[in-house]
């Protein structure tokens with residue numbers, strides 16, 4: 001047990017329970033010993049209502065933040081200042097600049113900072129990346145639609161400033177996009193549809209360019225009814241590579257090529273253990289940068305109010 005990294009989890013909500021708890025339990029080298037959550041508790045662990053009380057009382061070496069992005073900076077900065085390694089749920093924060101600040105703080109303190117992008121760990125993402133490494137890409141279409149009432153029931157923070165709205169799932173597509181395309185992606189235009197009683201969009205269309213050569217179009221929509229659609233189609237001069245089901249399946253010219261089970265969060269924790277062991281950080285803001293740019297260059301239209 002002595003070589004185990006003792007870990008604390010902050011924010012015991014939907015994703016912490018469905019993915020983090022089982023994935024930590026299945027990962028060698030790391031053991032969950034404490035929780036900080038204002039309202040929730042986990043039996044058999046040391047429970048606190050805030051991270052500062054936890055950091056003062058527990059000898060954990062690492063902290064995993066599963067709270068909403070608003071307020072994440074203060075939690076991460078506290079943990080880093082206390083000399084603890086930090087893993088951040090996606091999106092790593094409410095803005096890009098605070099992540100650069102955290103990177104500097106972690107570097108100065110000599111601790112690991114890991115900005116996770118769970119969708120990049122989906123089954124076929126690395127296969128698609130190697131297939132596209134030398135491809136001549138003609139265009140990319142992202143179709144990312146789900147029913148917000150099914151996937152985010154009662155979550156107020158997604159509608160508040162910094163909550164990203166439909167970009168909360170949409171950023172998963174952007175994290176895959178920026179992993180599989182060989183050329184840098186930048187935003188050229190965007191249209192954001194914001195319910196009149198909310199601060200964040202319920203739907204968005206984003207136009208991007210891959211290296212100034214290929215057009216990338218993304219459609220994000222939370223008003224979708226029925227099974228979610230999480231697809232990225234990359235047209236190349238030799239055929240079309242489509243990632244379906246959020247990167248669980250790879251299709252070549254309409255024929256299923258490969259698929260595999262979901263081990264996204266197990267891979268994230270294995271990587272966190274590896275980064276800590278090596279004394280390294282892994283900080284990538286690019287998916288969040290694209291969302292920020294969509295907000296910067298995009299036009300907004302008000303649409304009907306949203307009620308959960």
Ligand code: NAP
Pocket residue numbers: 010011012013014015016036037038039040066067068069070071089090091118151155157168
């Ligand atoms: P959630 O169900 O709302 O849980 C977040 C937890 O954080 C809450 O249970 C809450 O616990 C705590 N919290 C601390 N400050 C909060 C605040 N100001 N407002 C609301 N809750 C606060 O959210 P989630 O779906 O787990 O998402 C958390 C993060 O994981 C987000 O960044 C999200 O993008 C990411 N994520 C979510 C999913 C998903 O499918 N849901 C998938 C992948 C990633 P206490 O009240 O006990 O403090």
